[in-house]
Amino acid sequence: MTEKNQAAASETETQPARLLRIQEAAAEVGLTPRSVRYYEEMGLLRPAARSEGDYRLYDSTDLERLRFIKGLRDDAGFSLAEIAQLLEDEEARERGHAAFHASTDPVERKRILCERVASFERQIETLQRKIDRLQAIVDETEGRRARSLAKIEAIGTDQPC
Amino acid sequence: MTEKNQAAASETETQPARLLRIQEAAAEVGLTPRSVRYYEEMGLLRPAARSEGDYRLYDSTDLERLRFIKGLRDDAGFSLAEIAQLLEDEEARERGHAAFHASTDPVERKRILCERVASFERQIETLQRKIDRLQAIVDETEGRRARSLAKIEAIGTDQPC
DNA sequence: CTGCACTTTCACGTAAACGGCAAGGTTGCG
DNA sequence: CGCAACCTTGCCGTTTACGTGAAAGTGCAG
Numbered sequence A, B: 001m002t003e004k005n006q007a008a009a010s011e012t013e014t015q016p017a018r019l020l021r022i023q024e025a026a027a028e029v030g031l032t033p034r035s036v037r038y039y040e041e042m043g044l045l046r047p048a049a050r051s052e053g054d055y056r057l058y059d060s061t062d063l064e065r066l067r068f069i070k071g072l073r074d075d076a077g078f079s080l081a082e083i084a085q086l087l088e089d090e091e092a093r094e095r096g097h098a099a100f101h102a103s104t105d106p107v108e109r110k111r112i113l114c115e116r117v118a119s120f121e122r123q124i125e126t127l128q129r130k131i132d133r134l135q136a137i138v139d140e141t142e143g144r145r146a147r148s149l150a151k152i153e154a155i156g157t158d159q160p161c
Numbered sequence C: 001c002t003g004c005a006c007t008t009t010c011a012c013g014t015a016a017a018c019g020g021c022a023a024g025g026t027t028g029c030g
Numbered sequence D: 001c002g003c004a005a006c007c008t009t010g011c012c013g014t015t016t017a018c019g020t021g022a023a024a025g026t027g028c029a030g
Helices: A002-009 A022-029 A033-041 A060-076 A080-102 A106-155 B002-009 B022-029 B033-041 B060-076 B080-102 B106-155
Strands: A056-058 B056-058
Touching (some): A022 A033, A022 A056, A022 A060, A056 A060, A060 A080, A080 A106, A106 B060, A106 B106, B022 B033, B022 B056, B033 B056, B033 B060, B056 B060
């Protein structure tokens, strides 16, 4: 957030703060402009800025977010509703981050951090369950592969498959 | 297949070969009758038998198959088309199994087995890719959890969260 | 054999996740 | 300034994976 404001405030030569229009941004992460607009409509993200003529403008953190969304959709098969939940948790953590810095009470600070940790753990558990079930299928397939390989050994004609 | 025929041929006391109607079968694996019919329509499975009055009748291998389908859908987010592909591979392997027993030529037998192994490896790779990407997300989340825990340690008020 | 629950096929309805087009506004190069 | 290429919102179409009746047949307990 600090970075974002700084970049928006002045185009220092340190970071040009490239803002992409929707087509370029979508292409960058492997999506279509239509999908990106749809994700916005579903409340999954809002572009960093709008141009004078109301063009959507995306920065690097937006691209990160889009990659995160695409990853969860393509790799894990999460629905947009589930992804929205995960992103909401993430934002709750960021609000916690702000509240953390606003407070000086160590007890309050600890409570915020503990909540954060619990949130991470819930997310990890959700993902881990999927991994475990996938792994179980892989394990079974590996076993069957191994049995086939054993049979090949037993035949032992010296051809290379 | 041998088991199936044997069971259908005679109800030995060893295995009563329970056949379930669609509602009971669907409930058994946590699906709706409509979904099961739809899967059949999509070519994912055919019931073991039909009753006199054309009722679908499912045996235990059908239930296995339904659980496999449900697992891939719920856990991995595979589309029915992708699942159909995996099941098709499985059936190709079973046809290979039959061809294997039909042949006595060791070279031919080895070729069949090698094809089988390659098929298993393709399936494993497909699943492993999903697992890897999910694991990457988990790893990153774990890292962030660890950093939060470190901060909690640094505060060190002796409250239990 | 009668009634009730279950089943069949057929057909239409729906939610999610976009695709695609129309009508009009914006950017920016020449 | 002109104009091609991009963008906007709005809206309707499409695919996937079912849900939900309707109309008619089946299975079985009483």
